[in-house]
Amino acid sequence: MGTGEFDLIARIRARVGTRGDVVLGIGDDAALLAPPPGKQLVVTADTLNDGIHFPHDTAPADLGWKALAVNLSDLAAMGAAPTWCTLSLSLPQSDAAWIDGFLDGFLDLAARHGIALVGGDTTRGPLSISVTAMGLVEPGEPLRRDGARIGDDIWVTGTLGDAAGGLALLDRASGGALRERLDRPTPRVLAGRALRGIASACVDVSDGLLADLGHIALYSGVGARVDVDALPASDALCDAFDGPTRIALQAGGGDDYELCFTAPADARALVEAVSSKLCLRITRIGRIVADEGVQPVRTDGEPWTPPRRGYDHFVTS
Amino acid sequence: MGTGEFDLIARIRARVGTRGDVVLGIGDDAALLAPPPGKQLVVTADTLNDGIHFPHDTAPADLGWKALAVNLSDLAAMGAAPTWCTLSLSLPQSDAAWIDGFLDGFLDLAARHGIALVGGDTTRGPLSISVTAMGLVEPGEPLRRDGARIGDDIWVTGTLGDAAGGLALLDRASGGALRERLDRPTPRVLAGRALRGIASACVDVSDGLLADLGHIALYSGVGARVDVDALPASDALCDAFDGPTRIALQAGGGDDYELCFTAPADARALVEAVSSKLCLRITRIGRIVADEGVQPVRTDGEPWTPPRRGYDHFVTS
Numbered sequence: 255m256g257t258g259e260f261d262l263i264a265r266i267r268a269r270v271g272t273r274g275d276v277v278l279g280i281g282d283d284a285a286l287l288a289p290p291p292g293k294q295l296v297v298t299a300d301t302l303n304d305g306i307h308f309p310h311d312t313a314p315a316d317l318g319w320k321a322l323a324v325n326l327s328d329l330a331a332m333g334a335a336p337t338w339c340t341l342s343l344s345l346p347q348s349d350a351a352w353i354d355g356f357l358d359g360f361l362d363l364a365a366r367h368g369i370a371l372v373g374g375d376t377t378r379g380p381l382s383i384s385v386t387a388m389g390l391v392e393p394g395e396p397l398r399r400d401g402a403r404i405g406d407d408i409w410v411t412g413t414l415g416d417a418a419g420g421l422a423l424l425d426r427a428s429g430g431a432l433r434e435r436l437d438r439p440t441p442r443v444l445a446g447r448a449l450r451g452i453a454s455a456c457v458d459v460s461d462g463l464l465a466d467l468g469h470i471a472l473y474s475g476v477g478a479r480v481d482v483d484a485l486p487a488s489d490a491l492c493d494a495f496d497g498p499t500r501i502a503l504q505a506g507g508g509d510d511y512e513l514c515f516t517a518p519a520d521a522r523a524l525v526e527a528v529s530s531k532l533c534l535r536i537t538r539i540g541r542i543v544a545d546e547g548v549q550p551v552r553t554d555g556e557p558w559t560p561p562r563r564g565y566d567h568f569v570t571s
Numbered sequence: 572m573g574t575g576e577f578d579l580i581a582r583i584r585a586r587v588g589t590r591g592d593v594v595l596g597i598g599d600d601a602a603l604l605a606p607p608p609g610k611q612l613v614v615t616a617d618t619l620n621d622g623i624h625f626p627h628d629t630a631p632a633d634l635g636w637k638a639l640a641v642n643l644s645d646l647a648a649m650g651a652a653p654t655w656c657t658l659s660l661s662l663p664q665s666d667a668a669w670i671d672g673f674l675d676g677f678l679d680l681a682a683r684h685g686i687a688l689v690g691g692d693t694t695r696g697p698l699s700i701s702v703t704a705m706g707l708v709e710p711g712e713p714l715r716r717d718g719a720r721i722g723d724d725i726w727v728t729g730t731l732g733d734a735a736g737g738l739a740l741l742d743r744a745s746g747g748a749l750r751e752r753l754d755r756p757t758p759r760v761l762a763g764r765a766l767r768g769i770a771s772a773c774v775d776v777s778d779g780l781l782a783d784l785g786h787i788a789l790y791s792g793v794g795a796r797v798d799v800d801a802l803p804a805s806d807a808l809c810d811a812f813d814g815p816t817r818i819a820l821q822a823g824g825g826d827d828y829e830l831c832f833t834a835p836a837d838a839r840a841l842v843e844a845v846s847s848k849l850c851l852r853i854t855r856i857g858r859i860v861a862d863e864g865v866q867p868v869r870t871d872g873e874p875w876t877p878p879r880r881g882y883d884h885f886v887t888s
Contacts, residue, residue, distance in 0.1 A: 277611060281790070282716050283648035283774055284615035286708075291608045294594060297689060298601035299657035299703060303696030331600035340616035342659075342701040372614060379620030384659040384701035386616060391603075399599050457600055473598070 262353055262376045266341075269357055270371045271364065276338065285372035287338055293390040298328035304381035308437075309424055314352050316437035317383065318359030323439045324460065325387035326367055327511040330446035331458040333397040334389030336369035344379035359438075367443055397449060397456035397515065402474035406454050406516040408540040409525060411442050413488040414463055418507020419495060431490035439511040445536075448528045449515060456515035462506045464560055467514055468548050474516075480505075480540035483553040505550055506560050516542055579670055579693045583658075586674055587688045588681065593655065602689035604655055610707040615645035621698035625754075626741055631669050633754035634700065635676030640756045641777065642704035643684055644828040647763035648775040650714040651706030653686035661696035676755075684760055714766060714773035714832065719791035723771050723833040725857040726842060728759050730805040731780055735824020736812060748807035756828035762853075765845045766832060773832035779823045781877055784831055785865045791833075797822075797857035800870040822867055823877050833859055 267280040278286035289295060302308055302321050312320075322339065329336050341360070345352070364371060369387065417439065420432030442458070449456065455474055457466045464480070471478045485504040495503065517525055522538075529536040543549070550558040584597040595603035606612060619625055619638050629637075639656065646653050658677070662669070681688060686704065734756065737749030759775070766773065772791055774783045781797070788795045802821040812820065834842055839855075846853040860866070867875040 278713070278715065283645040284613045284651070284706075286649070286713055287612040287614060288710070289606050289610075289612055293606075295604040295606055295612070296601045297604060297655065297657060297703075297705075299659050299691045299701075301659040301661060301692055301694050301696075301699075301701065303661055303694055303699075306695050328600040332603070334601070338614065340614060340703050342616050342618040342703075344618060344620055344699060374616045375618055377618050377620055378623050379618075379699060380697040382618075382620075382661060382696060382699050382701075384616075384618065384699075386614075386657050386659075386703035388614075389601075393605070396595070396603055398595065 262348060265350060265353055266357060269361060271361065273337065273368065273370045276370050276372055279370065279372045287372065289390065294393050294396065296329055296332045296334035296389040296391055296396065297386065298325055299384065299386040300324045300328065301382060301384040312437060314355030315359035318356040319363050319438050321383040321385050322360050322363045323441045323511060325385045326369070326441035326443055327439070327458040327460065329387055329389040330441050330443045331397060331456050331513055332391065333395055333446045333450040334391045335447060336367045336387060336389045336443060338370050338372045339385055339387040341371055341374035342384040343374065343376045344382040345376065346381060395450045397446065397453050399455055399457055399470050399473040402455040402470050402476050402516040402542045404476055404542055404544050405519060406542040407519055407522065407538050408467065408478055408480060408514065408516055408542065409536055409538050410459070410463065410486065410512055410514045411445050411534055411536050412512040413486045413491065413535065414459065414510050414512060415491050415500060415503035415507045416488050417509035418503045419491050423494060431488070432494065436509060439509065441511055442513045444532055445513055445528065445534055448532060452521050452524045452528065453515040453517050456513055459510045459512045459514050460508055462508045463514060464505050464548050464550060470516060471546065471548055477543045477545040477547050477549060478540060479543050479549045479551060481553055482550045482558045484537065484539045486535055486537040502560065579665060582667060582670055583674060586678060588678065590654070590685065590687045593687050593689055596687065596689045602655070604689065606707065611710050611713065613646055613649045613651035613706040613708055613713065614703065615642055616701065616703040617641045617645065618699060618701040629754060631672030632676035635673040636680050636755050638700040638702050639677050639680045640758045640828060642702045643758035643760055644756070644775040644777065646704055646706040647758050647760045648714060648773050648830055649708065650712055650763045650767040650773070651708045652764060653684045653704060653706045653760060655687050655689045656702055656704040658688055658691035659701040660691065660693045661699040662693065663698060712767045714763065714770050716772055716774055716787050716790040719772040719787050719793050719833040719859045721793055721859055721861050722836060723859040724836055724839065724855050725784065725795055725797060725831065725833055725859065726853055726855050727776070727780065727803065727829055727831045728762050728851055728853050729829040730803045730808065730852065731776065731827050731829060732808050732817060732820035732824045733805050734826035735820045736808050739820070740811060748805070749811065753826060756826065758828055759830045761849055762830055762845065762851055765849060769838050769841045769845065770832040770834050773830055776827045776829045776831050777825055779825045780831060781822050781865050781867060787833060788863065788865055794860045794862040794864050794866060795857060796860050796866045796868060798870055799867045799875045801854065801856045803852055803854040819877065
């Protein structure tokens with residue numbers, strides 16, 4: 255308590271890892287980095303605000319993890335290899351124990367993906383965490399939103415709806431595995447890397463499957479037909495919710511940070527090989543069609559109406 | 572009012588400028604950029620929070636300007652050429668008019684420096700603006716904090732204390748020119764570029780001259796003797812404050828975003844040529860010495876005691 259800004263920065267600086275391409279990390283007016291020749295730079299920025307993007311009781315270590323994870327997820331959706339990040343942290347008061355906990359989660363995930371924290375600032379204000387993450391790709395390799403073609407399969411990694419399920423169960427004791435998925439999402443960085451040259455378009459599922467798939471449809475100028483009965487569910491989600499609620503959570507719930515991607519039908523064996531190699535469930539959930547928009551249907555072809563389409567931070571549904 | 576996140580992003584996207592090295596700007600999971608070969612990347616991140624970093628009544632256009640300016644100032648202090656930036660904006664409610672005003676200021680300054688806004692996010696939360704700015708330098712060119720040598724001159728661009736004076740006069744009608752300096756600081760990007768190869772160390776004056784010069788002293792392992800009577804003052808500051816108060820504002824006040832740098836004594840003509848070429852006042856204010864720390868003195872050599880050393884965001888003075 256009572257630790258000043260410069261002490262907090264010193265505390266952060268003492269713990270961060272580095273990389274060979276970091277010429278100058280935390281401590282000067284700006285970081286100095288040496289990108290390798292010929293690569294393209296991938297840059298994304300995402301903010302988490304108290305009570306909006308995470309429950310108020312979230313542990314500092316989980317917040318540290320999640321603040322980086324949501325940014326790594328965007329890099330994953332581009333097929334990029336994570337390299338460097340900055341952290342802007344607003345805290346109501348200076349609290350060394352809080353910072354230490356936050357760094358436990360943030361730096362644990364950073365080390366797993368070899369990303370170096372190279373700068374940022376700490377300021378006084380309502381709890382808010384902004385991260386900008388950078389990564390590298392070869393030109394021509396990035397997974398974009400605009401490459402889906404009619405006839406492509408639609409796939410999704412992992413399972414859907416767990417984070418939204420965890421949020422719905424906040425007040426119940428039973429939310430353990432789901433709450434873990436809400437607090438500690440797994441950015442699919444390895445999957446994004448492996449899908450370069452296979453996926454025709456890719457997004458991460460942050461706002462909800464149907465909403466995020468809508469971006470692929472819109473940018474690619476196509477439609478997407480999704481079989482909601484085919485959406486992958488975890489055992490924990492199946493145990494906690496009845497069928498209709500479960501499907502609504504899977505189709506519309508945000509914060510899963512899985513990858514939703516399209517690929518030509520003749521690439522199925524390649525996708526399955528990625529799944530097998532990474533030991534990661536990858537499920538075919540639909541097909542790109544000519545009609546505009548996202549069309550959720552049951553297996554029998556009947557339309558399915560979502561109670562809620564994604565999560566818009568400025569619209570209370 | 573009631574505009575959703577995606578509408579706000581569309582609003583921003585429709586107005587941003589671009590550059591030839593932006594492969595993919597706002598709209599995908601991340602931006603895709605093509606750094607030129609052989610350059611080093613300079614990265615900085617700074618946040619402005621409502622009531623902490625700016626008065627609550629600050630106009631949206633001024634906020635947009637300042638949020639970018641404080642980051643450009645860090646790039647300037649490294650001698651970097653600005654290239655790209657991201658913007659993470661937390662707003663209590665979605666407000667299209669507010670966003671339009673904010674963009675007026677932000678994009679005006681961005682266009683002046685040829686920096687492209689390539690990504691970020693808009694979220695609900697207490698008003699907070701986080702910008703990460705990137706720039707490029709040739710290897711070996713960056714102005715760092717750790718290069719000051721004993722006997723070097725200490726210089727500062729522009730005038731000091733105006734922003735702190737403007738803040739002190741918030742409740743008075745007379746703060747016009749000073750308030751302008753508080754709300755619309757001028758990042759010294761051209762000066763930073765021109766000082767490559769001349770300055771031995773450089774910082775921007777964001778927390779207050781003595782505090783920021785302290786970083787140069789600490790990182791360079793030297794001391795700094797500053798003649799507080801030599802600190803450059805604007806006419807507006809002289810008109811508004813008596814001598815002792817004025818000096819305190821100049822030596823300790825934050826938010827000026829001038830550059831404070833050191834250079835060998837035999838580089839005086841080069842510094843004066845930069846001043847003349849840029850039509851920018853650059854004043855010699857002291858000398859690097861062997862003793863540790865920053866020593867503010869009067870012209871007669873008597874020590875001057877600052878009422879406040881810089882501004883620490885977590886310490887209320």
